[in-house]
Amino acid sequence: MGGENIEAKFPAYKQGNYLKDLINKFENLFFTEYAETHGEWNLAIENFCGENSVPIMTIYKSKGLEYSAVYFIGLEESAFWNFKNQLEADRWTFFAALSRAKEAVIFTFCKQRTGMKYPVQRHNIINEFFDLLQRPGVAEVNHISR
Structure with a gap:
């Protein structure tokens, strides 16, 4: 399918050099992947398509979907939006x-997180979630340290 056909089917691509810029970005990203796999086309294509990778999505994008497991990564108070100031929404x-x-x-x-204004991380206020889950015996807490 040529550029004209794509632009005819999807009018958003007609705006200036939008389609051409997207194609250039795609080429650059793909050839970067190709170079990082030392010229192995199949591996470059697999990596570019995200095979053998763990998909990550935002809470917003997960609405209406179900998964075997859900991982909350970095659930410290400073990372979980503005929990202190908007308790109900969060x-x-x-x-x-x-x-x-x-x-x-x-x-x-x-x-602790390096490179941050306040490197020591806390989860005291946000613990209400864990307290709720631990009371009926639903949650199990494992402390792992490096």
């Missing part, structure tokens, strides 16, 4: 994500 968001899991939910925290 509670709804949290439970929307939590309800996507059919079998398991995993939460991860960091005690």
Whole structure:
């Protein structure tokens, strides 16, 4: 399918050099992947398509979907939006994500993050979620340190 056919079918691509810029970005990204795989076309294509990778999505994009497991990565107070200032909205968001899991939910925290204004991380206020899940015996807490 040529560029003219794509532009005819999808009018958004007619705006200036939008389609040409997208094609150039695609080429650059793909050939970067090709170079990183040392010229192995099949591996470059697999990597570019995301095969053998773990898909990550936002809570917003997960609405209406279900998964065997849901992972909350970096659930510290400073990373979970503005939890102190908008408790109700973030509670709804949290439970929307939590309800996507059919079998398991995993939460991860960091005690410290490098390169941040406040490197020591906390999850005291956000612990209400864990307290709720631990009371009926639904949650199990495992502490792992490096």
